[in-house]
Amino acid sequence: MNTAWLDEIKGRLAKTTGTQWFYEEDEYSWDLYADTGYPMALKILKAPKKSKEYAEYYPEQGDGEFIANAKTDIHKLIEEYEKLLNKNKCHELKTWTKYYEAITHPDIRFRKTVELRKNDRNYQVGDYLLLRDYDNEKGEYTGRETWRMVTHIVDEQPFVPDGYVAMSIVECVPMK
Numbered sequence: 001m002n003t004a005w006l007d008e009i010k011g012r013l014a015k016t017t018g019t020q021w022f023y024e025e026d027e028y029s030w031d032l033y034a035d036t037g038y039p040m041a042l043k044i045l046k047a048p049k050k051s052k053e054y055a056e057y058y059p060e061q062g063d064g065e066f067i068a069n070a071k072t073d074i075h076k077l078i079e080e081y082e083k084l085l086n087k088n089k090c091h092e093l094k095t096w097t098k099y100y101e102a103i104t105h106p107d108i109r110f111r112k113t114v115e116l117r118k119n120d121r122n123y124q125v126g127d128y129l130l131l132r133d134y135d136n137e138k139g140e141y142t143g144r145e146t147w148r149m150v151t152h153i154v155d156e157q158p159f160v161p162d163g164y165v166a167m168s169i170v171e172c173v174p175m176k
Contacts, residue, residue, distance in 0.1 A: 027050075028048060030045075032067075044063050090128045091127060091129050092130045093129055093132065095133060096134055096136045100133040103148070115167045125151060128149050128174040129147070147172060148172065151168045151169065152167070153168075
């Protein structure tokens with residue numbers, strides 16, 4: 001989504017009746033109102049349920065334009081929201097002790113800052129890695145773990161084998 005499209009939605013919203021909307025329904029129709037704060041609410045839409053009559057619009061200050069674009073706008077907003085949900089995934093990864101100790105080395109000059117993994121999780125910049133120390137000789141987790149965030153990815157040949165990814169990582173705990 002680009003900002004121009006979002007500005008169009010904001011513009012349509014700004015032109016609507018600046019109050020809360022509500023609807024009522026009876027056996028004959030659905031009615032949409034704007035709560036004006038007065039004893040009488042402003043009717044925006046009357047949509048018959050059973051008859052073949054047409055819906056009646058009473059748009060004010062852009063309400064009609066907003067309603068007409070609502071389905072498209074909401075669909076696009078949901079699509080963007082779902083993209084945001086899929087960003088910054090947290091991946092829990094088994095990390096052998098010798099690599100875990102290199103990643104968490106107390107002296108930054110000797111710290112391992114690149115993680116090479118099979119790209120079976122579609123890693124992305126901004127993803128978080130929960131690296132769990134795994135003693136491969138004993139076949140069990142040690143209980144130590146550390147968070148890292150992916151800041152750069154290289155996933156093409158000849159730099160990494162096909163199907164693998166090299167991730168630059170920095171210490172970072174994900175926000176809740």
